[in-house]
Amino acid sequence: xxxxxxxxxxxxxxxxxxxxxxxxxxxxxxxxxxxxxxxxxxxxxxxxxxxxxxxxxxxxxxxxxxxxxxxxxxxxxxxxxxxxxxxxxxxxxxxxxxxxxxxxxxxxxxxxxxxxxxxxxxxxxxxxxxxxxxxxxxxxxxxxxxxxxxxxxxxxxxxxxxxxxxxxxxxxxxxxxxxxxxxxxxxxxxxxxxxxxxxxxxxxxxxxxxxxxxxxxxxxxxxxxxxxxxxxxxxxxxxxxxxxxxxxxxxxxxxxxxxxxxxxxxxxxxxxxxxxxxxxxxxxxxxxxxxxxxxxxxxxxxxxxxxxxxxxxxxxxxxxxxxxxxxxxxxxxxxxxxxxxxxxxxxxxxxxxxxxxxxxxxxxxxxxxxxxxxxxxxxxxxxxxxxxxxxxxxxxxxxxxxxxxxxxxxxxxxxxxxxxxxxxxxxxxxxxxxxxxxxxxxxxxxxxxxxxxxxxxxxxxxxxxxxxxxxxxxxxxxxxxxxxxxxxxxxxxxxxxxxxxxxxxxxxxxxxxxxxxxxxxxxxxxxxxxxxxxxxxxxxxxxx
Numbered sequence: 001x002x003x004x005x006x007x008x009x010x011x012x013x014x015x016x017x018x019x020x021x022x023x024x025x026x027x028x029x030x031x032x033x034x035x036x037x038x039x040x041x042x043x044x045x046x047x048x049x050x051x052x053x054x055x056x057x058x059x060x061x062x063x064x065x066x067x068x069x070x071x072x073x074x075x076x077x078x079x080x081x082x083x084x085x086x087x088x089x090x091x092x093x094x095x096x097x098x099x100x101x102x103x104x105x106x107x108x109x110x111x112x113x114x115x116x117x118x119x120x121x122x123x124x125x126x127x128x129x130x131x132x133x134x135x136x137x138x139x140x141x142x143x144x145x146x147x148x149x150x151x152x153x154x155x156x157x158x159x160x161x162x163x164x165x166x167x168x169x170x171x172x173x174x175x176x177x178x179x180x181x182x183x184x185x186x187x188x189x190x191x192x193x194x195x196x197x198x199x200x201x202x203x204x205x206x207x208x209x210x211x212x213x214x215x216x217x218x219x220x221x222x223x224x225x226x227x228x229x230x231x232x233x234x235x236x237x238x239x240x241x242x243x244x245x246x247x248x249x250x251x252x253x254x255x256x257x258x259x260x261x262x263x264x265x266x267x268x269x270x271x272x273x274x275x276x277x278x279x280x281x282x283x284x285x286x287x288x289x290x291x292x293x294x295x296x297x298x299x300x301x302x303x304x305x306x307x308x309x310x311x312x313x314x315x316x317x318x319x320x321x322x323x324x325x326x327x328x329x330x331x332x333x334x335x336x337x338x339x340x341x342x343x344x345x346x347x348x349x350x351x352x353x354x355x356x357x358x359x360x361x362x363x364x365x366x367x368x369x370x371x372x373x374x375x376x377x378x379x380x381x382x383x384x385x386x387x388x389x390x391x392x393x394x395x396x397x398x399x400x401x402x403x404x405x406x407x408x409x410x411x412x413x414x415x416x417x418x419x420x421x422x423x424x425x426x427x428x429x430x431x432x433x434x435x436x437x438x439x440x441x442x443x444x445x446x447x448x449x450x451x452x453x454x455x456x457x458x459x460x461x462x463x464x465x466x467x468x469x470x471x472x473x474x475x476x477x478x479x480x481x482x483x484x485x486x487x488x489x490x491x492x493x494x495x496x497x498x499x500x501x502x503x504x505x506x507x508x509x510x511x512x513x514x515x516x517x518x519x520x521x522x523x524x525x526x527x528x529x530x531x532x533x534x535x536x537x538x539x540x541x542x543x544x
Contacts, residue, residue, distance in 0.1 A: 006038035007031040034083030036061050043086060050519050051538070052096030060089040062170045064111030084113070084170050103180040110173035114197050114222065171195040171222050185233045194224040220245050220297050237307055244301040248325060250294040296325050322347055324359045342368040348381070358388055366399065373399030384414045413451055415439060422451040434459055434481075436466030436474070441495050443474070444481060447507075449488040458484055466494075471502065478505070496520075 009030040018033070040059055048054045066079040093102040173195045179186040196219070229240040299319055306313040312335075320329035324347075332341040348361040367375045376399040382391035395407040412430075413422035417439045424430040432451040436443035443466055446454065458481045465474040471494050478492040482505075489507035496502050499520045504512045512533070515524040525534040 004038060004041075005031070005033065005035050007033075007035075034061055034085070036086075039086050054094050056092045056094070057088060058090045058092070059086040061085075062087050062111060063108070064113050064170045066113075101182055105178040105180075107176040107178070108172045109175070110195070112171050112173075112195055112197050114169055114171055187230065187232045187238075188235075189231070190229040192226045192228075194220050194222050194226060196222060219295070220247060221295075224297065239304065239306050241305075242303045243299060244303075245297045246300040248296045248298065298325060320344075326360050338370075339368075340370055342366075348379075353388065356388075361388065375399075382411075385416060385418060387418045389414055389418060389420075434462055436463050437495060437497055438467055439463070441466075441493070441497070443493050443495075444478060445491045445493075446481075446485060447489040447491075449485055453485075454481070455484060475503070482509070 007030075009032070011030065013030060014032065015030045018031070036059070039061065043059060044057055046054055046056050061082045062084040063080055063082050064084065066081060087108060088106055090103060090105045092100055094100055172193065174190060174192050176188055176190050178188040224245065225243055227240065227242045230238050232238050298321055301319070302317045304315050304317070314335035316333045318329075318331045318333070319327060320331075322328050326347060327345075328347065329344045330342070331339055334340050343365070345365045346363045347359065348363045349359075353359070353361065361381060362377075362379055364379065365375075365377045366373060376396040378394040378396075379390060380392040380394070381388050383389075390411050392411070393409045395409070397405055397407065406426075408426040409423060410426070411420055411423045413420075415421050415435065417435070419435045419439055420433060421435070422430060422432050429448045430450045432446040432449055432454060433442055434444040434446070434454075435441065443462055458477070461477045462474070462481055465477040469477075474494055478494075482490040482492065491507055492503075492505045493501060494503045496516065499516055500514060500522060502514050506512075510528045512528075513524075513526045514522060515526070517523045521538060522536050524532055524536075527533055
């Protein structure tokens with residue numbers, strides 16, 4: 001039925017003069033049109049920031065092609081309509097002193113109603129019947145050959161049982177975003193989207209008032225980005241991108257059944273009785289079947305062009321996927337079609353992993369630049385606490401298969417949370433890791449020591465202090481750990497959970513401290529002597 005629009009409507013009965021039938025007096029002055037002032041009720045107007053600055057939102061009604069379904073959808077002149085809810089017209093950002101420093105304007109083009117409506121229709125030659133009373137003899141029954149006006153009272157669409165986008169909406173072919181800073185034009189970005197109304201099934205069948213909709217299985221969903229153009233402050237095109245997609249559809253053939261209430265229909269019969277016009281509301285229910293399938297659209301190609309003073313720079317990037325729709329490759333070609341970058345990955349496909357639905361573990365990755373292999377990795381896995389985790393990563397520098405050139409990294413131990421706690425490179429030192437804060441954050445990295453060489457009581461003391469103690473208690477526990485390992489290089493970390501790191505102590509015992517403001521933003525970084533290494537200031541107004 002819609003929301004309150006500020007008009008004194010007395011019922012849900014439609015105003016036929018608004019639906020294309022001005023000659024019928026249905027005794028209704030109802031007005032169900034959209035009005036901006038009422039549509040804005042309950043909408044977000046302003047966001048205040050801790051600094052005192054704020055952002056304001058300005059809205060406007062949607063504008064779109066004709067809401068009504070026409071008998072020839074391929075040959076008619078659209079009537080641009082306003083309504084259907086709100087869209088953002090602009091956002092304005094103000095400093096703490098109330099000065100406007102940034103404004104973003106939005107322009108929308110080629111709005112479309114994705115599901116066309118049949119708001120009313122006229123049926124002639126209808127046999128209507130009037131009886132004096134329920135128990136009166138048939139001799140008192142009167143028949144009239146009359147005209148029937150039928151109007152839909154609900155906003156739903158029968159065809160939603162045939163599609164996978166369940167919400168009615170208005171889509172746009174193109175949106176332009178214009179930015180202004182300190183009241184000066186910064187530039188604009190133009191974005192184009194897939195925006196295709198749904199096809200019709202039997203749009204004018206006699207048994208059903210409303211049209212049914214469907215979409216072919218092979219389609220890219222509405223709202224998918226097609227292209228993007230970036231302009232500078234003097235409207236010069238600086239960069240543009242085009243995006244292309246591949247579609248994959250499931251082979252599963254299944255159907256579902258739906259029984260639901262789908263309409264309240266209003267009927268108006270003019271001059272059918274001696275008492276005048278007749279009007280009534282009739283509910284309808286629907287039993288339908290619908291196909292069940294899944295579509296996946298994948299980015300397959302991206303073309304980009306940068307317009308530079310020295311000349312245009314054109315690149316084409318291609319993406320590849322395996323049968324499980326997992327990314328397996330990326331290739332970048334220059335304007336001449338020569339490959340300047342290539343990355344390819346093979347995925348593990350053992351029976352055990354497939355049964356566990358683990359499909360995204362790489363078995364090898366190769367990276368090439370300008371036709372020369374720069375890096376190649378092979379991966380080996382192990383089962384730890386029922387979780388599949390890396391055990392070895394084999395690196396072949398330059399892709400050279402010579403065993404003497406290989407660099408093997410071994411992941412030796414994991415804790416009960418599947419956190420890595422010991423690793424080493426072949427013929428190199430061991431590195432151990434201690435996790436604190438309920439085993440969510442690293443508190444110590446110990447180089448040149450195996451995990452088994454660290455006293456368990458010291459590990460427990462560090463973890464206990466990080467879980468429930470103060471930072472001072474944690475620092476004491478970490479110092480005790482460092483002092484117990486004179487032959488190791490120990491780096492320790494303390495944190496402010498959900499905020500950031502608070503202190504790093506390197507293997508020489510020198511500290512770097514991190515300080516945060518009342519809004520938990522990084523403010524200072526100081527060295528062991530209290531000298532400020534970095535200072536951070538936060539401003540909503542751009543600095544000159």
